[in-house]
Amino acid sequence: MTVVTTSRKAAHDLRALARHLAFATGARYMPRGKTGFAALGDEPVIVFSREHGKVRLQIVEEGTIVFDALVREVTISDREGPIVRTLRISDQSVYDVLNRYCEAELVEAAEPSVVYDGQQKKRVVLEVVPDA
Secondary structure, X not given: OOEEEEOOOOOHHHHHHHHHHHHHHOOEEOOOOOOOHXXXXXXXXXXXXXXXXXXEEEEEEOOEEEEEEEEEEEEEEEOOOOOOXXXXXXXXXXXXXXXXXXXXXXXXXXXXXXXEEOOOOEEEEEEEEEOO
16 A cells, blocks of 8 residues: 655645545555654655755655656645546656556646545645656
């Protein structure tokens, strides 16, 4: 099972993104605090962090970063209609990686994005720039 977490001293908005992603994919959310990656076990870890004011999405497996992307823009809005329990990804390279760690489908969109339905009727849209 995949674990979703944040950087050690994450702001509330990063923790919310991580909790929404864990909810949407059925992954386990784990608050990071002082916990190192070794303490999270052998499971792959999806990490939200902030670097120079920008959100970064990384996947760490066995202590190695296997995916690193800059999130250009984050939009959280109210969700209309039924919940969808899968990631909708419009960039093939991002889909190829994330599909290994959680359920995802490839969709067409004008911008490279990852869309998922979170808690409390929220929809999250991440405009992702892979290999940032």
